Amino acid sequence: MLGKLFKHEFKDTAKILLPLNLALIGVTIIGMIILGLKVFDFEGVAMGFLAASMVFFYVLAIIALFIVTYIYLMIRFYRTMYSDEGYLTxxxxxxxFSVFNVKLLVSVFWAFLTMILAVISVIALFCTVLQSAGELTSSEWNYVLYELEMFFDKSVPALIGKCLLYMLVSCLSGLLMIYCSISIGQLFNKYKVAASIVTYIIIYIVLQIVNLILNMHRSMQIMTNSLSYAYQSTYDDVSIIGDIFASSMIQSVVLIVIYYITCVYISNKKLNLT
Amino acid sequence: MSTILECKNLTKRYGNFTALDQINISLEGGHIVGLLGPNGSGKTTLIKIINGLLTPTSGEATVHGKPIGVESKKVISYLPDHTYLNKNMRIRDIIDYFEDFYSDFDTKRAYDMLAKLSINPTDKLKTMSKGTKEKVQLILVMSRHADLYVLDEPIAGVDPAARDYILNTILSNYDENATILISTHLIADIENILDQVIFIHNGHIRLSSTVEEIREQNGKSVDALFREVFKC
Amino acid sequence: MPWNLDSDRPIFIQIVERIQLDIISGIYHPGEKLPSVRELAGIAAVNPNTMQKALSELERSGLVYSHRTSGRFITEDTEMIENLKASLAEEKISEFFESMTKLGFQKTEILTMIEKIIKGEQE
Structure with a gap:
């Protein structure tokens, strides 16, 4: 049964999300060809303007891709769980419990995939530009990696692993925050969608305030560090960045657990289909 | 005959409002039961609890002696009182979906019934009229070999020809040992196919009897009795 | 088409009457196989259990007989059908006389009226 749930969930979401992600890959490849083969000579004002606007639209398209993906997943979650289609679901x-888990995992898969593809796309295009300009020789590339390792005091694979973990956690907490808001919103007998949005905004504001209070102490520390004579090397800052990273991970994980329990409880015990 | 559905002291409250109050029902196999009551009497609340869409405040409902859950959903075929399918899906895909999830789904029967109505399985639901959509849903629900069919207002707002089609589809497709629970407020249209009725009002069961008993004892139709019991 | 059934009398009795009438009027021939309970219930738009009860009643009276495996058939005893036809005719006639008597007619008056009507039809 679980397999069938996954099958139908993928089949359904792929109709919209697969073409979007393929488009991103397509755009990246085309971009790499244009930049790599120097099809256009970006000299001069007109060509410079063209280049700038291409970059602008590229960035815009990536942002749009994320928005469309999240909005689609959000609408789909509401539609299949809490609207008329909920009667079938x-x-x-x-x-x-299984229904919710499958929906969550499949959404996280798409959000994570899109995020990785977007990052790869940006890096790939950036490297193509550098390479075609002859500025990215292998020794320079190694130097960059070495500097990175020195700065963060970590090996490159470890850094990539950490980034991936962070991306995964942020996809999970981002989606769960939306799903949690929708689940709370549907408890209202009228204006369920509006209630969901308001819930989301309230959660967002509360999180901002909590963050502000939690980070107050740390920001003070950075400020005093930078002002004081004791400020000697950038490595102190790095450890603080590491600190912020660790604590925001912990915070995200705690939130994920809270959102998850709320969603499962509501979809199990407090369905309010009308 | 074994008991299929049993409700014991089933109560559902929404804040101060009591939608169902200590409901006791026991349904055996092989019957067509009318769940009759005015709008807002608790019919749909009861049906939602039986289908696991609502959790009762107290009391319990069991199907084949087991609480409502995955096992009960396997044997209950439910027709909600409005369209509940994804309108962007093709009929074929919806049938695949039902076939995948319900092991008692009879795919051939579904396609046969669609063919009789000349409905094209590759059409999308949203291109169909409201009446056709309702018929498609009924076909899907009646294509299952379920133990209990729960039909919520299957003939509300349909024309007489469609009503005949719906009643005929119900009668010619349910399994002999299965029980059908039909909720409706249009009693005259449906009473000939019922053999048992439950009158429900303000969350209470007012009467539970067989149709023949009502006719023999009161010398009047269920519809007439209903009008008398629920006289405003 | 669902059968037209009165709302105040038990349904199974009305079904029995209806099938009797169908047999007498030749819609069902002697020895013909009846549709299944399920089909008949579907046609009439009545509960299959009620239809079952009505058919059992017809079986009891001998008008219908059942083969264990192949289903239900109309009796081949044409005499029995004729008898039923005659008794139904008597019933209808006595009903008619009853209502005419209520209107205040004597039997002889009724007879002359009937003759007059039949003549009128022939002309």
Whole structure:
């Protein structure tokens, strides 16, 4: 049954999300060809303007891709769980728990995939530009990596691993925050969508305030560091960055657990289909 | 005959409002049961609890002796009182979906019934009229070999020809040992196919009897009795 | 087409009457196989259990008989059908006389009226 849930969830979401991600890959490849083969000579004002606007639209397209992906996943979650279609979803001979988990995992898969593809796309285009300008020789590349390792005091694979973990956690907490807001919003008998949005905004504001209070101490530390004579090397800052990273990871994980429990509880016990 | 559905002291409250109050129902196999009551009497609340869409405040509902859950959903075929399918899906894909999730789904029967109505399985639901959509949903629900069919207002707002089609589809497709629970407020249209009725009002069961008993004892139709019991 | 059934009398009795009438009027021939309970219930738009009860009643009276495996058939005993036809005719006639008597007519008056009507039809 779990397999069938995954199958249908993927089949359904792929209709919209697969073409979007393929488009991103396509745009990246085309961009690499244009930049790599120096099809255009970006000299002169007109060509410079063209280059700038291409970069602008590229950035815009990536942002749009994220927005469309998240909005699509959000609407789909609401539609299949809490609107009329919920009558079918919740009368399938599968536990609500499985239904929710499958939806969550499949959404995280898409959000994570899009994020990785976007990062790869940016890096690939950036490297192509450097390489075609002859500025990226292998020795310079090694130097950059070495500097990175020195700065963060970590090996490159470890850094990449850490970034991936951070991306995964942020996808998970981002989606769960949305799903949690929708689950709370549907508890209202009217204006469920509006209630969901308001819930989201409230959670967002509360998180900002909590963050502000939590980070107050650390920002003070950075400020005093930078002002004081004791300020000697950048490595202190790095450890503080590491600190911020660790604490925001912990915070995200705690939030993920809270959102998750809320979602599962509501979809299991507090369905309010009208 | 074994008991299929049993409700014991089933109660559902929304804040101060009591939608169902200590409901006791026991349904055996092989019957067509009318769940009759005015709008807002608790019919849909009861149906939602039986289908696991609502959690009762107290009391319990069991199907084949087991609480409502994955096992009960395997044997209950449910028709909600409005369209509940993704309108962008093709009929074929919806049938695949039902076939995948319900092991008792009879794909051939579904396609046969669609063919009789000349409905093209590659059409999308959203291109169909409201009446056709309702028929498609009924076909899907009646294509299952379920133990309990729960049909919420299957004939509300349909024309007489569609009503005949719906009743005929119900009668010619359910399994002999299965039970059908039909909720409706249009009693006259449906009473000939019922053999048992439950009158529900303000969350209470007012009457539970067989149709023949009502006709023999009161010398009047269920519809007439209903009008008398629920006289405003 | 669902059958037209009165709302105040038990349904199974009305089904029995209806099938009797169909047999007498030749819609079902002697020895013909009846549709299944399920089909008949579907046609009539009545509960299959009620239809079952009505058919059992017809079986009891001998008008219908069942083969264990192949289903239900109309009796081949044409005499029995004729008898039923005659008794139904008697019933209808006595009903008619009853209502005419209520209107205040004597039997002889009724007879002359009937003759007059039949003549009128022939002309």
């Amino acid at each position: 919740h009368t399938l001979p599968v536990s609500t």
